[in-house]
Amino acid sequence: MNINRRDLLAGIGGMAASAAFNSLGAQLRPPSADATMPVGLPEFPRKDDFTIDEGYTYINAAYTHPIPKVSLEAARRAAEARGALHAPAATGRGPSGRGSAGQNNNPKALFAELISAKPTEIAYVPSTSFGENLVVQSLGLHKRYEGNVVSDGLHFEGSLMHLLELQKRGLDVRIVKPTRDARIDMKDLEKVVDKNTRLIEISSAAMYNGFEHDLKAVSDLAHAHGALVYADIIHSAGTGPFDITASGVDFAACSTFKWLMGDFGIGFLYARESALDKIERPLIGYMEGGVEAFYPPNLPDAEYSPITYTLNKSTPGMFEPGTFGGSAVAAALLATSLNYVKSLGVESIQAHRQPMLKKLRQEVPRFGFALVTPPESKGGNITFAKKDVSASDIPKKLAAAKVNVRFSRHWMRLSPSVYNDMKDIDRFLEAMS
Numbered sequence: 001m002n003i004n005r006r007d008l009l010a011g012i013g014g015m016a017a018s019a020a021f022n023s024l025g026a027q028l029r030p031p032s033a034d035a036t037m038p039v040g041l042p043e044f045p046r047k048d049d050f051t052i053d054e055g056y057t058y059i060n061a062a063y064t065h066p067i068p069k070v071s072l073e074a075a076r077r078a079a080e081a082r083g084a085l086h087a088p089a090a091t092g093r094g095p096s097g098r099g100s101a102g103q104n105n106n107p108k109a110l111f112a113e114l115i116s117a118k119p120t121e122i123a124y125v126p127s128t129s130f131g132e133n134l135v136v137q138s139l140g141l142h143k144r145y146e147g148n149v150v151s152d153g154l155h156f157e158g159s160l161m162h163l164l165e166l167q168k169r170g171l172d173v174r175i176v177k178p179t180r181d182a183r184i185d186m187k188d189l190e191k192v193v194d195k196n197t198r199l200i201e202i203s204s205a206a207m208y209n210g211f212e213h214d215l216k217a218v219s220d221l222a223h224a225h226g227a228l229v230y231a232d233i234i235h236s237a238g239t240g241p242f243d244i245t246a247s248g249v250d251f252a253a254c255s256t257f258k259w260l261m262g263d264f265g266i267g268f269l270y271a272r273e274s275a276l277d278k279i280e281r282p283l284i285g286y287m288e289g290g291v292e293a294f295y296p297p298n299l300p301d302a303e304y305s306p307i308t309y310t311l312n313k314s315t316p317g318m319f320e321p322g323t324f325g326g327s328a329v330a331a332a333l334l335a336t337s338l339n340y341v342k343s344l345g346v347e348s349i350q351a352h353r354q355p356m357l358k359k360l361r362q363e364v365p366r367f368g369f370a371l372v373t374p375p376e377s378k379g380g381n382i383t384f385a386k387k388d389v390s391a392s393d394i395p396k397k398l399a400a401a402k403v404n405v406r407f408s409r410h411w412m413r414l415s416p417s418v419y420n421d422m423k424d425i426d427r428f429l430e431a432m433s
Contacts, residue, residue, distance in 0.1 A: 042344050044352040045421040049340075057403045057424045062207075062235060062381045062415030065261050071336040075263075078332035107331055108316075110338035111260070111268050114346070115233070115252075116243040123269045123319040128234050129158045131253025131269035132201070134319055135230045136162070138279035139198055141171060147198040148172035152184045154206035156232045163201065172196075182209050182372040182385075186217055197227040204242075204252070205235040208411070209372045210381035212236075219248030228275060234258055237268075238341055239380045240350035250275040259380060259417075261337035266330045271315040281311070285321025288312055349418055350378055356416045356425050357382050367394075367432050369412065383413040394432065401431035 050066045052058065104110055108122040125131040136142055141149060151163055153175055160175065167173040174192040179185055193200065200222045205212045215231060222229045230251040236242045238259030244252055252270040256262030289311045311317060360382050365371055369384035390407045398405060405428065406413040
């Protein structure tokens with residue numbers, strides 16, 4: 001059996017993830033159940049699924065989400081598999097990435113399912129910013145400055161920095177200012193989009209305060225003017241139901257170390273199938289094509305040709321020039337984390353979070369903070385503004401109480417996850433007092 005590098009990576013990651021997922025199934029399902037997936041609604045909070053120091057309260061998942069224990073086990077097994085040589089079994093798991101119970105352990109396929117995309121529309125990237133840079137390059141915006149790009153002041157700060165640097169080189173960049181209540185008014189967006197707009201670049205849910213764009217309305221606006229849409233979805237994927245296909249967005253990217261419970265150095269880039277004909281190939285490498293001949297080719301009699309190859313017209317074929325930096329270990333970890341999220345159910349995760357967010361909405365303003373997260377937001381972030389809060393005694397109070405939330409100069413953000421409960425919220429409020 002011939003196995004190429006793509007198959008080898010999938011096989012190693014799949015085997016390690018499958019073994020670890022057997023442990024995950026045992027944690028989630030009742031003892032009498034044989035199925036891998038949990039029966040009925042999972043119980044929350046999932047504190048025992050993570051390694052949390054005694055007395056430590058972490059309400060900062062949107063900054064960096066801890067990795068489930070079962071995913072760490074998958075990574076350990078994958079590392080051992082990479083360091084050992086074993087003869088392939090005659091039967092059993094192959095490079096398909098399927099476990100013994102039919103469990104899918106292909107991270108790209110799992111992510112595609114999570115956001116309602118096709119697996120062929122998903123490529124690996126090292127980070128969200130890397131994916132955003134690739135999209136800009138594929139449109140030639142980094143070297144040709146015709147037309148304009150539209151963004152907004154709630155977009156990810158690293159992406160805004162990227163666009164502003166291109167603006168210095170001559171690109172027309174139009175950034176819509178947030179309203180006083182920290183939203184982006186669709187009418188303001190409409191005012192700056194015109195027939196010369198090449199790209200609308202936004203965050204589906206704002207890192208700052210969780211403001212959520214109407215992605216379908218943004219996509220319809222862009223497409224009506226012949227433009228494309230890129231969305232940073234790092235604060236949408238995994239926080240609740242999310243359908244990238246229905247949104248109409250052309251490109252999206254996210255790292256996996258937040259709500260997908262993966263690690264640094266591995267993320268996903270989505271490119272809608274119909275958008276691939278409208279871009280240039282930004283990178284070229286072995287993994288993007290099918291190489292049909294190897295050195296030294298066609299010798300001794302045939303005419304010399306270094307190689308024969310065809311380039312693959314899919315999202316991985318456009319954006320993955322070589323083996324991704326995440327490695328088989330990261331793939332095994334991520335596949336198990338995505339299966340963990342899938343087993344809990346994004347609807348259940350979202351529902352578990354709501355009572356905690358409600359109490360924070362009610363209680364935190366009494367400490368002199370202004371709520372800046374829209375009340376209709378269903379994401380994982382809730383943000384409160386207060387001038388110079390980072391220089392106040394509040395961060396010191398919380399640190400002394402072993403409570404971790406996100407502070408910036410003029411705001412504080414909390415982001416509870418599956419391991420949090422109302423006791424954690426009460427502990428935070430007590431530390432604030």
